[in-house]
Amino acid sequence: MEIPVIVGGGLVVIGVGIGIGLTGKGAMEAIGRQPDASGKIQVAALILAALVEGIGFAALFAL
Amino acid sequence: MKNLKHSIIIIFALIFGLTISAAPNDNKIKDPKKEGSLKTEIKEYITHHLKDSHSYSITSWVDEETGKKVYIEIPLPVILYDNGFHFFMSSALKHGKKVVESNGNYYKLNYHDSKIYKTNKEGVFDYDSDHHPLNETPLDFSITKNVASIILVAILMFLLFSGLAKSFAKNKGISKGLGRFFEPIILYIRDEIAIPNIGEKKYKNYMSFLLTVFFFVWFLNMLGLTPLGVNVTGNIAVTFSLALLTFIITNFTANKSYWGHIFWMPGVPVLIKIVLAPIELLGVFIKPFSLLIRLYANIQAGHIVLYSLIGLMFIFKGYLGSSLSFGLAFFISIIEILVALLQAYIFTMLSALYFGFAVAEEDH
Numbered sequence: 209m210e211i212p213v214i215v216g217g218g219l220v221v222i223g224v225g226i227g228i229g230l231t232g233k234g235a236m237e238a239i240g241r242q243p244d245a246s247g248k249i250q251v252a253a254l255i256l257a258a259l260v261e262g263i264g265f266a267a268l269f270a271l
Numbered sequence: 272m273k274n275l276k277h278s279i280i281i282i283f284a285l286i287f288g289l290t291i292s293a294a295p296n297d298n299k300i301k302d303p304k305k306e307g308s309l310k311t312e313i314k315e316y317i318t319h320h321l322k323d324s325h326s327y328s329i330t331s332w333v334d335e336e337t338g339k340k341v342y343i344e345i346p347l348p349v350i351l352y353d354n355g356f357h358f359f360m361s362s363a364l365k366h367g368k369k370v371v372e373s374n375g376n377y378y379k380l381n382y383h384d385s386k387i388y389k390t391n392k393e394g395v396f397d398y399d400s401d402h403h404p405l406n407e408t409p410l411d412f413s414i415t416k417n418v419a420s421i422i423l424v425a426i427l428m429f430l431l432f433s434g435l436a437k438s439f440a441k442n443k444g445i446s447k448g449l450g451r452f453f454e455p456i457i458l459y460i461r462d463e464i465a466i467p468n469i470g471e472k473k474y475k476n477y478m479s480f481l482l483t484v485f486f487f488v489w490f491l492n493m494l495g496l497t498p499l500g501v502n503v504t505g506n507i508a509v510t511f512s513l514a515l516l517t518f519i520i521t522n523f524t525a526n527k528s529y530w531g532h533i534f535w536m537p538g539v540p541v542l543i544k545i546v547l548a549p550i551e552l553l554g555v556f557i558k559p560f561s562l563l564i565r566l567y568a569n570i571q572a573g574h575i576v577l578y579s580l581i582g583l584m585f586i587f588k589g590y591l592g593s594s595l596s597f598g599l600a601f602f603i604s605i606i607e608i609l610v611a612l613l614q615a616y617i618f619t620m621l622s623a624l625y626f627g628f629a630v631a632e633e634d635h
Contacts, residue, residue, distance in 0.1 A: 258621070269564070
């Protein structure tokens with residue numbers, strides 16, 4: 209049986225979801241530990257989330 | 272400032288003139304019970320929206336009495352180069368229903384790919400097996416929807432920020448009116464994006480680019496959420512140009528230590544230096560490439576999701592489905608406003624980061 213291409217799209221989205229989720233988890237925990245540094249942590253988390261997302265989009269467009 | 276904005280929109284409308292045009296509708300009015308045709312129609316509508324177009328279409332409907340399709344739109348000028356320039360307004364094309372004669376040549380719009388082809392007098396397309404026209408295409412320099420939107424945003428930004436600068440100087444450094452909204456944003460870009468990433472010494476050279484790119488992307492993203500239906504930042508050519516600017520500025524202002532880190536990474540064994548050089552060189556191109564894909568894909572995906580959710584209303588045809596569709600579309604619209612700002616921020620932030628790599632001093 210041939211697997212439809214869209215299954216790959218689902219897998220990509222699962223991967224990106226896990227990646228952004230872990231980024232957010234790390235950022236939240238870091239803010240919890242160091243509330244003073246929340247500004248810096250937010251910026252870094254946003255950039256990392258954007259990078260993960262970029263990989264996901266690149267994979268989706270390669271489908 | 273408010274009057275200024277209004278007058279720009281009015282001038283824009285006056286130049287191009289809002290027209291209501293009617294064209295015969297080839298497709299019979301579709302049977303709403305046939306779901307397959309409705310779904311393909313919605314799909315076609317979405318793909319058509321995502322592409323560039325030769326006019327600002329505001330709305331269209333099929334007149335029940337005459338069976339003709341009525342369009343309300345702002346036509347834009349078409350400029351073609353085909354052994355000399357050809358000018359005419361896009362309203363003459365009648366959405367591909369009519370052949371336009373210009374200096375002895377005949378042109379017709381193909382509705383399916385929104386491109387203008389050179390045809391004979393009758394306007395016949397020669398199709399290949401995939402239903403793509405084989406006709407010759409003239410070089411198209413038209414002021415299309417995207418080009419007009421970019422010009423509009425450029426004029427708006429020029430007037431807005433030169434006006435703000437003047438009022439700022441006149442009031443001895445206190446912002447007034449719209450400036451009270453824009454001043455914190457500009458200061459945020461300087462203090463939180465430019466200075467920490469590029470450094471106290473050199474950030475001033477890059478501020479003009481960072482501010483321009485931030486407001487350009489933000490305004491165009493927001494314009495894409497208005498009913499005008501422009502999809503400028505969701506066009507890969509536009510994001511490619513923006514990323515190309517970042518790429519050029521990064522590499523042309525880069526100092527010796529930047530190139531040193533790429534071709535001959537200091538502080539690691541020679542063997543690893545040789546392995547790292549091609550990877551780092553690839554990174555030079557991947558960085559702006561990820562910028563262009565990120566912006567393009569985010570905006571494109573947002574538009575597709577929003578249109579699909581609104582399209583659900585026509586598939587469900589019921590109180591429950593329509594309210595669900597409305598609720599979801601409303602929710603996604605709010606998210607899209609956030610995404611519009613976030614993508615502009617990320618683009619500026621990453622550009623600043625790359626400029627920072629390029630000018631970093633060797634102090635470690």
